Amino acid sequence: MSPGIPAKRPEAIVAHVRLQEMLDAGLGPAFTADVREAWDAAYGLLAGVMIAAAREVQLAA
Numbered sequence: 001m002s003p004g005i006p007a008k009r010p011e012a013i014v015a016h017v018r019l020q021e022m023l024d025a026g027l028g029p030a031f032t033a034d035v036r037e038a039w040d041a042a043y044g045l046l047a048g049v050m051i052a053a054a055r056e057v058q059l060a061a
Contacts, residue, residue: 012047019043 023039024031 016043
């Protein structure tokens with residue numbers, strides 16, 4: 001799993017898996033292990049940032 005996605009966030013995990021499936025179907029053989037790894041890293045980073053921002057907003061409320 002991507003480093004930015006906590007295991008207790010199943011909705012983020014499902015979205016990540018769906019994105020991988022879509023990319024695999026759309027890119028076919030071009031969706032190599034290196035491309036998958038790059039998407040995993042990007043998704044993990046973005047998910048981590050968004051989860052942290054949401055947490056900050058909740059704490060400030």
